[in-house]
Amino acid sequence: MTDQPSLTEKLRDSDWCAEIRAQQYMAAAAMEIEQRDAEIERLQDKIDGLKIDLDSALNVLWRRGDDGAREWVRLNYREFAAARALFEGRMR
Numbered sequence: 001m002t003d004q005p006s007l008t009e010k011l012r013d014s015d016w017c018a019e020i021r022a023q024q025y026m027a028a029a030a031m032e033i034e035q036r037d038a039e040i041e042r043l044q045d046k047i048d049g050l051k052i053d054l055d056s057a058l059n060v061l062w063r064r065g066d067d068g069a070r071e072w073v074r075l076n077y078r079e080f081a082a083a084r085a086l087f088e089g090r091m092r
Contacts, residue, residue: 055080 010016058080061069074081 059084 062084
């Protein structure tokens with residue numbers, strides 16, 4: 001016979017069962033972390049794309065808009081308006 005405990009003896013050993021459960025929980029947690037990391041990366045890509053879309057829309061509004069449109073951009077997107085004003089000042 002071998003020196004290894006039988007399955008029945010292992011199941012009676014609460015330390016062994018606790019270790020197996022801990023390994024299972026750790027594996028499940030690692031999988032959940034990987035899924036969350038993938039979701040975070042996907043959402044960050046979406047945010048980056050939306051920021052680019054917003055910048056493009058603000059540029060169009062600034063270039064084609066009337067004074068009211070530019071004032072709206074100044075009020076709602078101060079940093080953008082300041083950068084555009086600085087850029088336009090340098091171009092003159």
